[in-house]
Amino acid sequence: MSYGYLATIRTKEGHRDEVVEILLSGVDGLRAAGCRLYVVGVSETEPDLIWVNEVWDSRDHHAASLQLSETRAAIARAMPMLTGEFTGQELTIAGGLM
Amino acid sequence: MSYGYLATIRTKEGHRDEVVEILLSGVDGLRAAGCRLYVVGVSETEPDLIWVNEVWDSRDHHAASLQLSETRAAIARAMPMLTGEFTGQELTIAGGLM
Numbered sequence: 001m002s003y004g005y006l007a008t009i010r011t012k013e014g015h016r017d018e019v020v021e022i023l024l025s026g027v028d029g030l031r032a033a034g035c036r037l038y039v040v041g042v043s044e045t046e047p048d049l050i051w052v053n054e055v056w057d058s059r060d061h062h063a064a065s066l067q068l069s070e071t072r073a074a075i076a077r078a079m080p081m082l083t084g085e086f087t088g089q090e091l092t093i094a095g096g097l098m
Numbered sequence: 099m100s101y102g103y104l105a106t107i108r109t110k111e112g113h114r115d116e117v118v119e120i121l122l123s124g125v126d127g128l129r130a131a132g133c134r135l136y137v138v139g140v141s142e143t144e145p146d147l148i149w150v151n152e153v154w155d156s157r158d159h160h161a162a163s164l165q166l167s168e169t170r171a172a173i174a175r176a177m178p179m180l181t182g183e184f185t186g187q188e189l190t191i192a193g194g195l196m
Contacts, residue, residue, distance in 0.1 A: 041189030091139030
């Protein structure tokens with residue numbers, strides 16, 4: 001069964017859309033790294049929050065992706081715009097339409 | 099931009115997997131109803147909780163799907179196994195890999 005990670009990232013006021021752009025800028029390389037799904041969402045009800053829903057071939061693929069130089073560079077670019085408040089929920093994917 | 103809905107459903111103890119089966123049983127008809135993504139996940143850390151991540155062509159497509167006879171029948175089958183505790187977060191999908 002594949003591995004899911006459901007995250008929220010809180011940005012400093014007014015920086016949400018810049019961080020969304022950074023998150024989306026690396027999408028091209030994700031599939032080769034074992035990512036099956038990567039969805040970035042926002043909401044009017046929480047204007048400084050970003051939701052990221054990910055499905056990976058395995059937990060190890062997800063962990064390894066965080067060590068890629070592209071990922072590390074993106075994290076470094078985004079970090080000054082984040083408050084440091086994150087949530088994360090690991091999931092076992094039971095199935096569905098992808 | 100497409101519409102996201104991020105839900106959790108709490109089941110009565112020991113009924114999670116039956117409800118997951120019901121949720122997955124209707125997947126075949128979802129795409130025709132305007133559903134782009136429907137992912138069902140579970141976690142060892144919350145053994146009676148189910149996460150459902152959905153992306154639809156629009157908010158209206160999602161709302162209309164809840165009125166389909168297949169959906170209503172599935173809800174009726176699952177209902178006796180649910181505690182009534184739900185969470186839901188509407189999202190605007192910014193992009194990603196799907």
